[in-house]
Amino acid sequence: MNNIRLSPLVTAILLTGCSSAAFAQLGTNLSVDVRSLSMGNAVTADPPGISAVHFNPAALTKIEGLQTDVQGILANFDVKRQFSVPAGYNVFGYSDDPLVCNDGPEVSSDLCTDFKGSVSGDVEYASLYVPVLKKMVDLGEGTPLAAPTAAIAYNPPGSKMTFATAIYAPLIAGFGAENGNAGNYMGQQVALERITYLSPTMAFQVNDELSIGGGIGMSYQAIGMKTDLRFPNELIGMLRMIDEVVCTPFKDNSDIITDILLLGMCNAQEGMNPFGRFGQLELAMEQSLSPSYNLGVLWEPREDFSFGMVYQSASKMRLKGKYHIDNAKAPQELIKGMMSSPTGQILAAILGFPSSVPASESGLVSMDFEYPQHFQAGIKYNVMPDLQVNFDVGWTDYRAWDKFKFEFDRQISALKIAKLLSSDISDTSLALPLGFTSPWNYGIGIEYTATDRLKLRAGYEPRTSAIPDGKRNTMIPINGAQLFGLGVGYRFDADTDLDLSIGFLRSKDSIPANSSSLANQTGVNNILLNPYAGLNVKTDTKVTILGLNYRTRW
Template structure:
């Protein structure tokens, strides 16, 4: 019973924050610059025009006079999710989960007699959060997410300093599904956005070989979520057994004695089911100004070789927002029944249980979140006069996401209950353990000058996951991934260039039953989120990106 009130609130707020982790790993450097995508993001020693603001601001020193960049990137997310029941599947003796079982609801057996096999729970369309409207917007099936960017840079004649600024999206992703999709229990609609709307930057040419640079990014951050909630664990299975077995003989013959002995639990008009829907959650958190800075160095002793290095700082944020929860009837009925008995009321008072669960709840929530710091270094080298190779290594500080701590604007009765069982919980705060790691990664890119005007590019970047094996889930439909890029650059004249890119990211993940405490673990201690407890989970994510960049000098 204490579980009932805690579950919707804790899971709801947790999902909202956790989506930021998911999207940060999924979308890092996918929506900043198309030339970089075609080179496997191995551009620290060869930064692309004004996008050097992000990749290595020291590279701005290469710009002469006045230059503008305008580019557009569109991304199509194809996220497939499959669920299946392994041999011996059950939750406290029950296996009639409608997600994986074909049995009719009126079937009296608690064990499934006809499993569906592999169940499709694919993402159906892209979604974005629109700040002005304060709502998520579905883009429709097959419609990609677009990320237009623009920048301007100026280096006065004879000066050693280049000045620049740009508008770009370090991260913008989102997806959604229709009602009834089995994947909706870990996000029916989700969106995560980080948009840098002002980035004053400069680069200083120390000498012919060395340049230094810095940029200040002023960004808008938002995360939004709509999700169904369910909690198929052993504790809810026990409560279903009590309703099915213990209460059944007294359903129509209860009296004051049975009420006192059974704490009034049998007075509920609807019993709990570990596979039933507990409600729905909508939540949004945002911050209008989330500053960060980039520091860069580039050493180019010859036309054939260069070394680059960049540090992208963490961004400390205080995200604030609201949550709305619609509670299902079954948990509301159980608390009502408990409080219908004198012994049940005493039991509830001793443990501090709520006197009732409302049909809907809402409130304010905030959290301190750090967008992780990133370090990258690389080289470019011309192995032939017309053939250049780039190689980069990078590290992102995801390990600082050891936990998320949510703070509420008032004492929350659910947290008063939860603190009896869980560490990291007080009357008005909730700390969720994540245990992320900080992996190193690398990328490689090749550029071939076919003619004086035409350049052909190819790149590859394998991405290591920061998610531990025991924390994987369908909300992060990506573990280890591979990014492939192809592109070309064409110079129309001495002052005008166009770049075209096609990139593809893929990731497959397998989460066997009972291996992840944030997806499908069984037992009574999965107190935060396990909507697919006991089920096998597979994900297959494919992201296709197309982009064009127009660069001109004045």
């Protein structure tokens, strides 16, 4: 019974944390710079133009005079999610889950007689969180995400100092689906974005071979989400059995004796169902100023070789926002039924259960959130006069997301129940262990100088997942991934360059039934979040990015 009131809020919080982790890895460096995208982001030793503010500030010393960069990047997210039934599927003896079962109300069996097979729950459109409106906006089916950027840099004549600032999006991603989509139980709409709106940066040329640089990034961070809720848990299966088997003889015919013996649960107008919809939740959190800093070194001992390093600091934030939950009738009726019985009231008082479940509830929520630190190093080498190869290795500290702690502006009855189950929970806070890892990745890029004006580029970046196998889910439509890039650079004249790039990221994942505690684990201990308990889950994510960069010197 304690699961009933606990689940909606805990689900919301957990989804929020996981979506952050998911898209941080999915979207990092996909919307920063066009040339870097085509080179597999292996550009630490060869940063492109003013985007060196992000990739290696030291390389700004290669800019002469006044230069401006304007870029436009479009990203299309194609996320397919499939659910299927394994042999022996059931939740506390029930398998008539309407998500995967064709049986209608005319079939009285608790076990499904006609399974659907594979059920699709594909993402249908892109979503963005709009800061001014403080809500998510659907972009419509087939409409890609857009990430325009702008930058300016100045190197005074004869000076070894270069100054720059840029507006760019280190991370932007979001998706949504219409009502009734099978994937809506782990995010009907999700949006995550980090936008750097000011990045004052300075670089200094120490000598002909060595440059150093550093800058401060001032960013906006936001998380938004709307999700349906359901909890196919063994405890709720037991409550369904009590309602349909034990309580059937006493429906509309109860007395004080049955109320005392059965804790009033048989007085509920609607019984619990592990496959039923428990309600819907909307949540948004943001921070307007999230500072960080970048430090870089560039060493160029020869014309055909260079080495670069960059450190991007962590950014610690205090995200604040609001949540709103609409509760379904069944959990309201169960608590109402318990309150109609003297023994139900006593049990609720002893355990500290709420006296009622409201139709809806709202409040304020905040959390300490850390955008992880990142280190990257790489080389550039001309294997032939016209052929350049870049190779980078990088590390991101996703281990900082080992645990998220959420704090509320009031005592939450759900947490009063949950604290009986975990030492990580109090009346006004909840700490969720996620157990992310900090992987190393590499990228490789090739640039061929076809003519004095034309350059051809290609890149490859395999991305190792930071998400443990036991935490994969459809909210995180990616495990390991591969990023491929192609690009063309054309110089119109001595002061004007144009870059055109296309990138393609692909990730396929299979989550067998009962293998993830954030998707499809069965049993009594899947109390937090397993809306697809007992089902096989597959995801297939394709992200296509198209970018254009116009760079000119004045």
